Amino acid sequence: MEEIVTGKQMKELDAYTIETMGVPSLVLMERAGLQVFESMKKEGLPLSKVLVLCGSGNNGADGVVIARLLFLAGYQVHVCILGNPEHFTKEMKTQIEIGRNYGISFVKTFCVHEYTTIVDALLGVGLSREVSGLYRETIEKLQDFSGKIAAVDIPSGIDADTGAVWGCAVRADLTVTFAYKKAGLCLYPGAAYAGKLLTADVGIYHKDKRSPELFACTDRELKKLTRKPDGNKGSFGKVFLAAGSREIFGAAYLSGQAALRSGAGMLKLCTPKENRGLFTCFPEAMLALYEDAADMENLVRENLCWADVAGIGPGLGTSPQAERLLETLLKYADKPLVIDADGLNLLKGKEKLLKSCKAPVILTPHLGEFARMTGISVKEWKKNPLTITKETAKKLGVLLVCKDARTIISRGTEETCINLCGNDGMATAGSGDVLTGLILGLLAQGLSPWEAACTGVYLHGKAGDLAAEKKGRAAMLAGDILEAAGEILKEL
Ligand SMILES: NC(=O)C1=CN([C@@H]2O[C@H](COP(=O)(O)OP(=O)(O)OC[C@H]3O[C@@H](n4cnc5c(N)ncnc54)[C@H](OP(=O)(O)O)[C@@H]3O)[C@@H](O)[C@H]2O)[C@@H](O)CC1
């Protein structure tokens, strides 16, 4: 996993490295500047004439280091420092003095069109208020700039914790962030303002590494998924999935396929009897068919005895039978239960039943479903996704997967997972059904609900990226994500 930090946590880590470990602040800064300089070259930014815009804090001081390194490498570079000299940090004063000794050009005014690349070192994690005055004017001038912009640590104007824009912000082509990704670079709109995001090691260190509060999954989590050579279809887990309705068949198909593709041993689909004929194209699935007057209690209890994990929702509809299925599952489930789609729509008003469920419950709403379920609007969620997801998970006593461009996963504890892969091509019918199936498949193979949710979302995102590579973001279908998930697992 990859740790993600807030601005405050980053400042604490900086301070620990400097004060407790004894690494001079200027050493960290030199490494930071060098990393940006090297990344700008490696990423092919046009460096024939560079303007470095610096603020009064240490982000600005990093900028002066970058200007010196560019100058020493023979590039034409100008430095423009904004901000009150009385507020310059001591590192900033030192860097200006060093820069002057080297003979770097400091300019007071500039015309953006003269430059091929601009380095944004105005504001870093120390941004503390709405951007106004000269900072704002300068950032607004960059809107007409046709060259490339490299942001130091974080695009100026972006809140390091929430990704919100403080009045205005720099739109970068490249952001080189130090030591850890900042939460504001992972959440939108900050993620969009960052452009290509690189994380650079500058030597930040903490002796007593605690488990991260916010993290993203990486391939390392996927590589932990192993098959036992002596396993059998029973030991790889049995999935019971209530999905599909008279009108909808595809969702059950996609979700069920995904459960098997992610490695579950057996799948039983619980669906209306009328669908029997449709499932002839899915011979791997067993069927538990029900009719209008079915004895849901017996059906559910019998299958819960058989299964290792249960899911409900994809294409389920909101008929009285569907509602009874959900209620009965909540009443009797003693194994992990994943609720998605119509299952979530039917949850409204059943909070008590949900709370009394003996099984660990995973809810996978997209933001529309989340809003219907909780009464919290999409707009409100987007303002504070980490806290709202955590608080809702805690309140409902569930593990919550809030699906969005950056899916957030929380079980109400201090620990939150944010997913950094995937793309807008995944906003396509059936994509969520595939995710439900993947999580079910991983649960069936023995992953804990937390591991299955975080890893499942990551696998889904990776599969989406592979599908986009093959088919294009507009043309890709949920079925392509499903296929790609299998390929990703094969490669690993
Ligand atoms: N040694 C280290 O610790 C390392 C730190 N590193 C680097 O330091 C950065 C953090 O530096 P930092 O803490 O000095 O904060 P920074 O982001 O420069 O901003 C503070 C300044 O901005 C000002 N200001 C704030 N809001 C404003 C606004 N809206 N509009 C206008 N001004 C505003 C505020 O002014 P004041 O409030 O004093 O008027 C203050 O002067 C970090 O992102 C990384 O790049 C790396 O080199 C690695 C080693």
Ligand SMILES: [K+]
């Ligand atoms: K910056």
